[in-house]
Amino acid sequence: MFKFLITKKSKKSRARLGVMETDHGSIQTPCLVTVATQGTVKALPHRLAKEAGTSLIIANTLHLHLKPGEEVVKKAGGLHKFMGWDGPIMTDSGGYQVLSLGFGRDHGISKVMRHGSDVTIKSGQQPRGVKITEEGVAFRSPDDGSRLFLSPEESIHIQEHIGADMIFAFDECTSTPADKEYTRLSMERTHRWADRCLAAHGRRRQALFGIVQGGRFEDLRRQSARFIGARPFAGFGIGGEFGSDKKLMADVLRWTIDELPDAKPRHLLGIGHPDDLLTIIKEGVDTFDCTAPTHYARTGTAFTSSGRVNIGNAVFKNDPGPLDRKCGCFVCTEHSRRYLHHLTRAKEILGMTLLTFHNLNFFHAEVARIRRDIRAGKV
Amino acid sequence: MFKFLITKKSKKSRARLGVMETDHGSIQTPCLVTVATQGTVKALPHRLAKEAGTSLIIANTLHLHLKPGEEVVKKAGGLHKFMGWDGPIMTDSGGYQVLSLGFGRDHGISKVMRHGSDVTIKSGQQPRGVKITEEGVAFRSPDDGSRLFLSPEESIHIQEHIGADMIFAFDECTSTPADKEYTRLSMERTHRWADRCLAAHGRRRQALFGIVQGGRFEDLRRQSARFIGARPFAGFGIGGEFGSDKKLMADVLRWTIDELPDAKPRHLLGIGHPDDLLTIIKEGVDTFDCTAPTHYARTGTAFTSSGRVNIGNAVFKNDPGPLDRKCGCFVCTEHSRRYLHHLTRAKEILGMTLLTFHNLNFFHAEVARIRRDIRAGKV
Numbered sequence: 001m002f003k004f005l006i007t008k009k010s011k012k013s014r015a016r017l018g019v020m021e022t023d024h025g026s027i028q029t030p031c032l033v034t035v036a037t038q039g040t041v042k043a044l045p046h047r048l049a050k051e052a053g054t055s056l057i058i059a060n061t062l063h064l065h066l067k068p069g070e071e072v073v074k075k076a077g078g079l080h081k082f083m084g085w086d087g088p089i090m091t092d093s094g095g096y097q098v099l100s101l102g103f104g105r106d107h108g109i110s111k112v113m114r115h116g117s118d119v120t121i122k123s124g125q126q127p128r129g130v131k132i133t134e135e136g137v138a139f140r141s142p143d144d145g146s147r148l149f150l151s152p153e154e155s156i157h158i159q160e161h162i163g164a165d166m167i168f169a170f171d172e173c174t175s176t177p178a179d180k181e182y183t184r185l186s187m188e189r190t191h192r193w194a195d196r197c198l199a200a201h202g203r204r205r206q207a208l209f210g211i212v213q214g215g216r217f218e219d220l221r222r223q224s225a226r227f228i229g230a231r232p233f234a235g236f237g238i239g240g241e242f243g244s245d246k247k248l249m250a251d252v253l254r255w256t257i258d259e260l261p262d263a264k265p266r267h268l269l270g271i272g273h274p275d276d277l278l279t280i281i282k283e284g285v286d287t288f289d290c291t292a293p294t295h296y297a298r299t300g301t302a303f304t305s306s307g308r309v310n311i312g313n314a315v316f317k318n319d320p321g322p323l324d325r326k327c328g329c330f331v332c333t334e335h336s337r338r339y340l341h342h343l344t345r346a347k348e349i350l351g352m353t354l355l356t357f358h359n360l361n362f363f364h365a366e367v368a369r370i371r372r373d374i375r376a377g378k379v
Numbered sequence: 380m381f382k383f384l385i386t387k388k389s390k391k392s393r394a395r396l397g398v399m400e401t402d403h404g405s406i407q408t409p410c411l412v413t414v415a416t417q418g419t420v421k422a423l424p425h426r427l428a429k430e431a432g433t434s435l436i437i438a439n440t441l442h443l444h445l446k447p448g449e450e451v452v453k454k455a456g457g458l459h460k461f462m463g464w465d466g467p468i469m470t471d472s473g474g475y476q477v478l479s480l481g482f483g484r485d486h487g488i489s490k491v492m493r494h495g496s497d498v499t500i501k502s503g504q505q506p507r508g509v510k511i512t513e514e515g516v517a518f519r520s521p522d523d524g525s526r527l528f529l530s531p532e533e534s535i536h537i538q539e540h541i542g543a544d545m546i547f548a549f550d551e552c553t554s555t556p557a558d559k560e561y562t563r564l565s566m567e568r569t570h571r572w573a574d575r576c577l578a579a580h581g582r583r584r585q586a587l588f589g590i591v592q593g594g595r596f597e598d599l600r601r602q603s604a605r606f607i608g609a610r611p612f613a614g615f616g617i618g619g620e621f622g623s624d625k626k627l628m629a630d631v632l633r634w635t636i637d638e639l640p641d642a643k644p645r646h647l648l649g650i651g652h653p654d655d656l657l658t659i660i661k662e663g664v665d666t667f668d669c670t671a672p673t674h675y676a677r678t679g680t681a682f683t684s685s686g687r688v689n690i691g692n693a694v695f696k697n698d699p700g701p702l703d704r705k706c707g708c709f710v711c712t713e714h715s716r717r718y719l720h721h722l723t724r725a726k727e728i729l730g731m732t733l734l735t736f737h738n739l740n741f742f743h744a745e746v747a748r749i750r751r752d753i754r755a756g757k758v
Binding site for chain 2: 038039040041043046047048067072075076083317320330334336339341342343345346348350353354
């Protein structure tokens with residue numbers, strides 16, 4: 001069962017409020033999806049992940065394929081039972097890993113090119129260690145070097161075994177160095193893969209989301225959104241790259257969402273730093289996932305109402321204040337900056353756990369605030 | 380404020396039930412003291428440490444001296460405020476670290492010599508890198524190699540800054556390879572250090588415990604217990620080595636406790652594996668600390684009602700059962716062995732957190748069961 005109901009549309013922007021209904025509960029949108037790559041929110045017990053505001057998690061198909069293997073998850077009755085997580089779950093298709101293991105590793109690139117680069121990826125070019133063909137993607141396991149192959153059918157097969165409430169079509173995630181011809185040919189292949197995913201999708205209880213590609217090129221983005229938007233997907237992922245600056249990201253979202261059917265949900269894949277939240281929600285994104293809150297926490301970085309705080313910095317050694325004076329989470333009410341500084345310097349796991357909790361709570365509170373502002377007609 | 384009230388004495392053994400009253404709450408004894416070396420129960424948020432049964436924690440003087448430094452803790456208003464822990468706290472004196480950085484590192488020895496060894500430590504001998512004199516112990520920081528010096532006065536000074544409810548006198552912890560003459564001379568020095576600790580102890584709100592040494596030698600243990608037991612300590616630690624087998628450990632406890640005043644609490648330092656619990660409690664130990672539940676958890680080992688379980692073992696890959704069928708903790712009711720196996724294999728922090736919770740809960744439940752058995756006249 002999957003339903004998406006839009007409860008309010010903003011008059012000031014493309015933002016909208018909605019409710020997703022799944023077999024494992026409902027989700028208020030716009031919603032940050034908490035990342036749980038290997039079937040756990042890193043460093044956080046489930047109940048704390050929920051207390052920090054998590055209503056929906058996203059696990060990764062390739063990671064779960066490698067460990068513990070989808071057969072193990074299936075035998076357990078699916079990922080909800082395997083993890084002991086009773087809330088809604090998404091799985092990413094593995095397409096992003098094609099980027100991160102391929103061109104991403106070759107050139108040190110991610111979804112957003114934050115610094116200038118003179119690398120160009122041309123059509124016909126293949127990343128080292130990853131072979132992308134019409135059939136699918138051949139690559140080697142980052143764990144043990146063994147040969148692996150992912151295709152649209154294989155990704156759907158794995159995701160059906162994992163059993164998330166929402167799953168994604170298999171795509172190639174293109175990146176900023178890709179030239180227009182590479183991006184066009186890749187996008188067209190992703191479209192053919194989208195149809196193969198629809199054909200392969202048997203478990204109708206799972207909501208299958210198609211993924212729009214097309215890079216930073218307006219004509220390609222519109223073309224991709226029209227193609228994917230016309231298919232009988234339950235919702236749409238917006239993948240690939242968003243150019244070299246935040247302005248271009250908003251443009252790419254606008255071109256894409258312009259062409260997508262209004263009634264279905266839109267998930268932005270792998271984007272959502274604090275300064276992106278308002279932009280992406282105002283462009284009409286309903287859900288989005290981002291590793292920033294959990295990843296940065298484990299490096300000692302907190303997101304606060306006054307910006308990023310590197311808690312290992314010596315200035316916090318005797319700081320009696322809370323991590324964030326405007327935050328009401330238990331980390332900020334029960335612990336001081338000096339204690340978090342000590343835990344981080346002493347390499348104690350609890351430091352990572354507490355920062356992860358605070359960061360997640362901070363992001364979810366920010367999104368909840370934006371939801372309230374949409375309801376109040378301010379956004 | 381520190382009070383100890385014995386509420387029941389067993390007729391079948393030396394076991395007794397009691398209540399310790401401190402400024403930060405009361406403790407039912409016999410009690411396992413949860414280890415929080417650097418001011419955190421490793422891998423566990425405070426509220427989960429409490430939920431697992433913790434009523435009293437023990438932090439380490441030398442570790443806190445090194446990080447964050449006792450001045451930082453003092454400025455925070457003491458360790459309770461620094462950590463955000465409102466329950467009772469003990470600090471170890473640093474004496475055990477003299478062993479572990481000295482002869483322990485030289486010969487790979489710990490408090491209990493589990494395997495035979497042909498090493499003998501003779502009187503006058505010094506460990507490498509640690510110099511023990513009448514004045515105190517000079518050694519190098521395990522962190523950065525800088526020169527450090529601990530003495531009775533310095534240990535008490537640091538512990539007063541840290542501000543635990545119960546603190547320990549500075550001692551030398553002797554080990555099984557020490558011959559009788561080494562053990563005797565060391566014990567006599569520890570006695571002189573005990574008097575220096577009493578003289579140095581200014582903060583009467585903290586309960587100072589003396590430490591009995593004397594190794595595996597009946598005459599020395601009795602002599603030490605009489606000496607330390609006659610001093611105006613609030614309670615007594617039983618330190619040092621307990622010979623090469625469990626039988627000898629019970630003997631050492633009996634000789635020691637025979638000579639100690641009945642009305643004051645007895646803490647056994649650093650001992651408490653599951654198969655020790657009944658023995659040490661029957662010999663009249665009131666509190667004891669042991670790293671086993673937390674340390675083993677982080678290596679993937681769970682303690683259960685059917686023995687130790689190495690959850691990373693391949694046999695658990697598809698095991699749908701709980702870690703321990705007889706356990707009612709949330710790890711055993713909400714998670715399966717296969718999930719814990721996956722988390723451990725995937726090197727996820729949550730695996731360590733969940734095993735730490737279960738192990739602590741298991742130990743505390745065992746001790747609670749023994750308390751009930753004492754109350755019911757069965758132990």
